[in-house]
Amino acid sequence: MKYRIEVDGLRAIAVLPVIFGHAGFSLFHGGFVGVDIFFVISGYLITTIIMGDLDAGRFSVLRFYDRRLRRILPALFLVIAATLPFAYLWMMPDEFKNFGQSIVATLLFSNNMLLAMTADYWSLESMFKPLIHTWSLGVEEQYYMIVPVALFLMWKYARTYVLPAMVVLFISSLMVAVWGVAHFPAIAFYILPTRGWELLAGAILAYWLAYRAAPSPKGVRQEVASLAGLAMIAGSVVGFDDSFLSPGLWLLIPVGGAVLVIAFAVEGTLAYRLLSSRVLVGIGLISYSLYLWHQPLFALARIHAVDQVGPQTYAVLIVANFILSYLTWRFVEAPFRNRQIIGRRSFIVLSVVSSICLLGAGIYLNKTYGMYWRVFDRNENIADIDKRIYNSRVFEYKKSHFDSDGRRRIFVVGDSFGRDFINMTTETFDVSNIEIAYSDTAQACIESRSDPVDKSLFDAADIIVFASGYDTPDSIRQHCVQRDITWADERGKEIFFVGTKHFGYNLNWIIQLSSNDRANQYNKIPEFSLRNQKLDEEIVPSANFISLLGAVSRDGMVPITDDNGKMLSTDRRHVTKYGAIYFGDHALKPSAYGALLVGGVGAQ
Known part of the structure; x- marks a missing residue:
């Protein structure tokens, strides 16, 4: 797949509103739509890569998951491990126990399911959960447990039905989302059946651009459509708030905006020039680490504070987030994604050892009620x-x-x-x-x-x-x-x-x-x-x-x-x-x- 620099810029447009929104800056009330943009980007990129490998006859399910886990796990291990000692020092037993449960669920790519059963994303308590944001990883990885194998089989036996199947699943998931937010909003927020349509929007776009749409150079249509997409995203960020049921029909605006940007921000357009700026591309490159670090930093600051965290503290935390994220990208993400530096055997050993240690810690915290003796007497009932x-x-x-x-x-x-x-x-x-x-x-x-x-x-x-x-x-x-x-x-x-x-x-x-x-x-x-x-x-x-x-x-x-x-x-x-x-x-x-x-x- 040809590298698209403007998509990295779009990643920056996705992650920044999430960070500033979670920091409480009023201009970014709708910052949560950044996750929806990430879903579209992910659906587009991963589907494009899979289809390219299928066409070339080199697709391997094992190689796909090796590449995927190298992308996800190392930074995730680091963030969880770094959060643990501060959680031990500052968390109440109930919260620490819940944190242990979240560690286990996150590493099993199912924290979205745990949260669907236990937490309302918009509640005050959610602000104190360092790993609540990993619900989106759960949605993505559950999606990618199904899609690569399904695409491989359909490519081999029913290729002509790939696009129709995607469209049917997109419509079905969107309908489930609309029904879900009306009847079970706290659950619908987190689960794959109500979120899959956002990933499928990117997947449908990938198929369309690869096989149906003729390549088009810069023109009026590309300028207008790509700028309209950016405007739809910006309008959602500043105009949405928690009264907009998510993932309901309103999310068609930012999701549609992301689709328009990816489809029409071709080289030479104003949108392309904006998104390919060095600053946005640089932020996009470290966007995964930025996303991983921001919630633990914010949640731990809230836990440690006597009263509400102020804007000055959030500003310092955001700077710290960028520093930690750059270091994580430079010394963890990049090396682990390079098979010449970290071979398959080394990666497997490190992943298994890290998983066992962190899963063990999570299970221990759950069994001991968050090591309750840190706050209560050991002989408490x-x-x-x-x-x-x-x-x-x-x-x-x-x-x-x-x-x-x-x-x-x-x-x-x-x-x-x-x-x-x-x-x-x-x-x-x-x-x-x-x-x-x-x-x-x-x-x-x-x-x-x-x-x-x-x-x-x-x-x-x-x-x-x-x-x-x-x-x-x-x-x-x-x-x-x-x-x-x-x-x-x-x-x-x-x-x-x-x-x-x-x-x-x-x-x-x-x-x-x-x-x-x-x-x-x-x-x-x-x-x-x-x-x-x-x-x-x-x-x-x-x-x-x-x-x-x-x-x-x-x-x-x-x-x-x-x-x-x-x-x-x-x-x-x-x-x-x-x-x-x-x-x-x-x-x-x-x-x-x-x-x-x-x-x-x-x-x-």
Whole structure:
């Protein structure tokens, strides 16, 4: 394949918005589309190379994967290994455990699948994940586990159907993407079936340019089309934000822009001259390393900071990113891609040893709950501090009916915040006098609920509690509060709405303190939590409101450790056992809800 210098320039156009967007620069809200441009470039280049080898009769699946792994693995090994010691020093156990899982998933080219099951790309927590960006490597490598073999077989037995097959798969994947973002947006963001059309756009272009399109010199059409492509990319970068569902139809704009640039930015056009500039080509050459390094640098800086990282710090990190990326390209990427320097046997040995070491580290971190003894005592019960275990055990309270034994019946409706509330209740009050039922169904007005189990539990309950987490005002909650209170009053039931809680932008700085200095530490409450707290106070009558932040905060600060230095939360949102006890003592006991439980009144 003839080297196309302007495609390296396009790589720079792809990676820079990703970096500046993740650094929080407002002009690059849509910087995430850089990954979509990378997909198009990758689909185009790899398909062109494979078809060229097939035509020449020299295609080898083994040689393809050797070349591919030489491109991907060495720099990836380095970045993961370099991130590990800082993660050890600065990460909470829950995060460090998740990091270990991500190491394993990344090296198995499946981090996109792990994230699809566990993480929303747009959530605050994602900003603290050093390897979240490797989801795109997972998509690409899963694609290339299929495409080379499929192309080889079709080239041999059904060559005339190659382009039609690509087009059908492109349309099918795009349709799945549109459906996916409408029904399962967090999952659709990460997976190959909803992302494959972007790679296939590049593959279709490669086939078209190789076999269908006549070579065309510079002309008006080439000038206009290539500049239009750049404009479509630029417009997406500055015009998109996280409200644009991805990978939905909107992505046809940057993807189409990348296709136009690759197809029409021929030598002599203005777009070609811009993209072939030394600066952009230089950035393009190190774009893979730039992409690999930027997220660990940003995430570790956020983890280490007490408050949000400012633009000056991001500027320093971006400079560091360029330095590290150049060194990685010069001394790792380039040598490993040269078979004269690193032979096949040496590459295999180094890759196997590196994989075993890093996979072993990841498995160890998962097994030891992120080496929890760095923060907690070794004799701690992990079930009390692992948010997933402690929070999820509440599912045992899901039931279809209450027992009629005279205990006070409490029905809690909510998400993981509702499960937190149940833990606060069971850690604080005598559970022999109460019976709890739990439902995680979507919130709606009581009278509007259609689930027969929920309806029977509402009818049988003495106390009804709504507790859900949200980062933006909940219109359903605002609409239903007074209607639900009226419904409960008419039936002689008590009803409560639990306020939001948040333990601050970052908890990890507490690790840097000695165990003797960790008692009674506070964090700044995020503005959105304060706004939601105020909104709750405005729409919920005080007699029906359990204010969590209002009960424990002071001057806009929230406690993150108790009197003994025990962490109240390890993930910013949910409580440990110590957090449940703390909120139970400080928020639930003094409330009207607490008065009912302390009074021990039986069923009505």
